[in-house]
Amino acid sequence: MLPTIATGNVGSALAGEYEVANSLRFDDGSSDYLSRTQTSGNKKIFTLSVWLKRTDTLETYIFSAGASSTARTQFNFNGSSQLMLYNNDGGTVNVYLRTNRLFRDPSAWYHIVLRYDSTQSTASDRVRLYINGVQETSFATETYPSQNADNIQFNSDTVSCSIGRRHYDNQHHFNGYMSEFVYLDGQSLDPTSFGEFDEDTGIWKPINVSGLTFGTNGFYLDFENSGSLGADVSGNGNNFTVNNLTSIDQTTDTCTNNFCTLNSIHPTASNFTLSDGNTSIYKSGTGQLGGFLGTIMPTTGKWYWEVKIIEAANSDRTRVGVANYESVTGTSTIQNNYSGFEVSCNSNHIFVVTNGSTSETNSSGSSTDGDILQFAMDLDNKAIYLGRNGTFVTLTATSGGDPTSGASKTGAMVTDTTHILNGSPMCVYFGHYAGASDVSNVSFNFGNPPFTISSGNSDGNGYGNFEYSVPSGYYALNTKNLAEYG
Numbered sequence: 001m002l003p004t005i006a007t008g009n010v011g012s013a014l015a016g017e018y019e020v021a022n023s024l025r026f027d028d029g030s031s032d033y034l035s036r037t038q039t040s041g042n043k044k045i046f047t048l049s050v051w052l053k054r055t056d057t058l059e060t061y062i063f064s065a066g067a068s069s070t071a072r073t074q075f076n077f078n079g080s081s082q083l084m085l086y087n088n089d090g091g092t093v094n095v096y097l098r099t100n101r102l103f104r105d106p107s108a109w110y111h112i113v114l115r116y117d118s119t120q121s122t123a124s125d126r127v128r129l130y131i132n133g134v135q136e137t138s139f140a141t142e143t144y145p146s147q148n149a150d151n152i153q154f155n156s157d158t159v160s161c162s163i164g165r166r167h168y169d170n171q172h173h174f175n176g177y178m179s180e181f182v183y184l185d186g187q188s189l190d191p192t193s194f195g196e197f198d199e200d201t202g203i204w205k206p207i208n209v210s211g212l213t214f215g216t217n218g219f220y221l222d223f224e225n226s227g228s229l230g231a232d233v234s235g236n237g238n239n240f241t242v243n244n245l246t247s248i249d250q251t252t253d254t255c256t257n258n259f260c261t262l263n264s265i266h267p268t269a270s271n272f273t274l275s276d277g278n279t280s281i282y283k284s285g286t287g288q289l290g291g292f293l294g295t296i297m298p299t300t301g302k303w304y305w306e307v308k309i310i311e312a313a314n315s316d317r318t319r320v321g322v323a324n325y326e327s328v329t330g331t332s333t334i335q336n337n338y339s340g341f342e343v344s345c346n347s348n349h350i351f352v353v354t355n356g357s358t359s360e361t362n363s364s365g366s367s368t369d370g371d372i373l374q375f376a377m378d379l380d381n382k383a384i385y386l387g388r389n390g391t392f393v394t395l396t397a398t399s400g401g402d403p404t405s406g407a408s409k410t411g412a413m414v415t416d417t418t419h420i421l422n423g424s425p426m427c428v429y430f431g432h433y434a435g436a437s438d439v440s441n442v443s444f445n446f447g448n449p450p451f452t453i454s455s456g457n458s459d460g461n462g463y464g465n466f467e468y469s470v471p472s473g474y475y476a477l478n479t480k481n482l483a484e485y486g
Helices: 479-485
Strands: 023-026 033-037 045-054 060-068 071-077 082-089 092-102 110-117 127-131 139-143 160-163 176-185 195-197 204-206 219-221 241-243 272-275 280-283 290-293 302-311 318-324 340-344 350-354 357-361 372-378 383-388 391-393 426-432 440-445
Touching: 045 060, 060 176, 082 110, 082 127, 092 127, 318 372, 318 440, 340 426, 426 440
Parallel strands: none
Antiparallel strands: 023 176, 033 160, 033 241, 045 110, 045 176, 060 071, 060 160, 071 082, 082 092, 092 139, 110 127, 176 219, 195 204, 272 280, 280 440, 290 426, 302 372, 302 440, 318 340, 318 426, 340 350, 350 357, 372 383, 383 391
8 A cells, every 4th residue: 555644735625615726836847937126124023925836855945035045035935845944144053943743635625824923921922833834843953033033034124035935046846736825024923813623614714804904014925816926915015926837736635626637655666756736747768667656545425537638658658547545555666566447648549457467458538648638437336437638538449439428338448346436545547568668748637727728628526627527426626526526
């Protein structure tokens, strides 16, 4: 069994409650970040609030300011996935708070509040961290600012700051998603100004923050304006300059509706790189067996997603499909150590795998670079269907599959209820078979596409942005749909 980590907020609000429409997807591969130059503000008191979903465990930065290594303030995850606030003033480290807790869950949204007030008489009250509404009290390092200290780089006049990178040397860019980024100049507020616990589920969820007072350098980024992703909607006009981020990086994977991605902590072979918020995968070099699974694994319901083949390795080596999670036994790779269904991205080969034993067919037509594969997984009637560029195929023909056929399972690629569709959690699958050093490059669209969609189709609940029509009764893999149908 592959390891999973579940320490954050799954990100699902109840119907009729405050909804976050968009987030911004940051990717280290393209050096995404936002930046602006600050004006003179309150250097003793401020509050930062942000919802985020990490996609790796590297050293990455949430917010930073300062022009050099000896004149900088940074709020970031270190290489061990500890959250930390660090301030270096003229070569002296006078603020350094580092959690014992590790933040390594690539499937969860976290709400993080940094509350700073150096005027407090008690040292530990001068910097307070909150995760999902709860104060963090266990720290590996605790160096608090002296009382009334004002030597931090945040709110410093003419000093530039960045969201999503270490500012002074343009390193350690953030990988993942951010939404509802709020910064208050001159106020020290607790998490109840930004969120609340749901009375039925106990889940920490966002509330409307538009009525807050933001102060001179304060800002509120909701990432809803695709033409101006760094727009400050607080009323202050403290807009950020956008660097390497475009409208394709604006996504509906948010803290109130968490979408499926590929799971970056699953073990795999070397030379595999995840990007685009863990929705794209690139493999080059001589890495052999390897693969990734999805972060949402339903046991019931009907689910739809698409995969675009950007570049497939030679022969039939690049493969995508569906895996029975309970069947996965690989400890270093996934390929061939599971039961499920996979499709070659560069041939006419389709594989049904049971306990590592493969049954191969080749009558459903060939896939090639540029194709979009469609997956319709009916866990209620125990059937999996495959489409290619708008047409659902069968094991023996290039058309004739019908995901809406219900119990008749017309043209289904998989109906095995012993090894595959046996009630265990089912998840998205990517694999690369041994023996090829060529490039594999595919992008998964779970409704938050990392590539341009030419038409645009949503599911019956209005979620997702797909190239082809979603079959009736099927839904995007996100937590809102999962709560209702999964």
